[in-house]
Amino acid sequence: MSAQPNVLLLVPPGWGGLWQTPLSIGGLKVFAHGVDAFDPATIDYAVGFRPPPGLLASLPRLKAVFSLGAGVDGFLLDPQFPKHIPLIRFVDVTLSREMAQYAAMHVLMQHRTVNFFEAAQRDGKWRQRMLPRATEETRVGILGLGEIGTVCAERIRDHGFSVSGWSRTRKHVDGVKSYAGAGELDAFLAQCDFLVCVLPLTPDTRHILNAAAFAKLPKGAYVINIARGGHLNEPDLIAAIDSGHLSGATLDVFETEPLPEGNPIWSHPKIIATPHIAAITHPSAATRSIIDGIAALERGHAPKNVVDMTRGY
């Protein structure tokens, strides 16, 4: 056991400070990749989001990798990722809570026609109108009914919507209809007035939101993607909206991030685009979880929340 384990921190430029101090206070020796010099032979743990391909394979003493996000696709894209090392997902109540806030808020903003009333206020006009569709007749489908998807489903269900979920295996969530497996995907899509994607990104789910899937949705359906940009074929989405089949979309994630200036998504009148902020990992929660996780590993305990490399999540 190292007296003070050495940790390599992999976060975007400028974000290191948020993490380095609390991890150091927690008894870890932290090297920020791209900032601090470090000896690859001495690194015990890697912590972060998206390592440069090959980097982790070059660390001979690496004992475990901690993802700072719920999704680990950024690690699995590295063809040299050392698959014998445990890759540990960040599981935290604040992550699923914030994802569910974002999902419920954007469903409600469309359901309650916030845009219509904003325009009325800009015009200074009193324009009452009823809901276009009763809440209990509005069907919200959650694509991915895991830790995060379940909380999204519960929060939206509690607002009175008719909620279903789709996942690889059958799930049991009170008041939420479960569709499972590839064989039930079309039936699931056919009954989604709102489709909220919170799937993990794996080779199986890449571009699952494409022209064929959009065609299965009811006319006027609205798409919300808060999972990964790789789930959604962006030109297919724009075409399905511009044809009038879909009523619009809210996107928090994109094929290329940051979404490039000039990308047509920025200015599309029926797309709300936000910069991957549906849930932001809180340094206080995450550093606590990493410090505790490393301490447990150093005492010889089995790691928790380890990614299944076969499933990819």
Add this chain to the structure above:
Amino acid sequence: MSAQPNVLLLVPPGWGGLWQTPLSIGGLKVFAHGVDAFDPATIDYAVGFRPPPGLLASLPRLKAVFSLGAGVDGFLLDPQFPKHIPLIRFVDVTLSREMAQYAAMHVLMQHRTVNFFEAAQRDGKWRQRMLPRATEETRVGILGLGEIGTVCAERIRDHGFSVSGWSRTRKHVDGVKSYAGAGELDAFLAQCDFLVCVLPLTPDTRHILNAAAFAKLPKGAYVINIARGGHLNEPDLIAAIDSGHLSGATLDVFETEPLPEGNPIWSHPKIIATPHIAAITHPSAATRSIIDGIAALERGHAPKNVVDMTRGY
């Protein structure tokens, strides 16, 4: 018992059609006030929102009055309201559900800084930022913890906020701190980062949201009024926002409705104004409830949801 009870319908011009047909199908003879001729001596029931003062007192056979809204202040403003006649509130799951949707959505829109990300999208810029305040550290106070306030509190609580409520008498709602009575109002206000008003409007609660109350709120607090315009002193609110003490407000109700064109609230950059649509009484739910209520009264049953004339709600 009348074979077919005669009902006087009191709704704004143009809205009668929504109600007249379903009530007629339910076996009632309906006269729309201002449209149909009727003999005051033959009216058994009145149904609607806001009778012209003195009208109800002129109906000698009146057996009960059904409000189409949860609030009955529009009836009690009539100095000649016949107080010996039961006044029946509309209590319906869709009303409290829609009020809670509106309250939760507007709390979330501020909490999640929707405006900031809308501006970033207009500029076509990727501007990430964290939440200004962690959800569990954000305190939401519900002014009025009755049927509707309780559902608002539960929905907002489930999104992870720290929720309290204030009411005339002590209430017990899981995970919601109860403040009760005039003596605890200041302590309640002092801990509200968001203040959501869902009180009934009575002489005791008129202008409860005034300069003195706003001064008790923490700096940066945000006010949401979905009860009645009469609860809030509008010039005091604007002064408290313009001084920088409050961060803004969302108002669905106003002293004068429709909010007049040119009123400064329409164009205030820190006020969201909507035209009394937080919950819209659904004709299908309400007509069912009225048809059943009249049938029960005609069979001699005691009426349900009768307003306590002493409390005024």
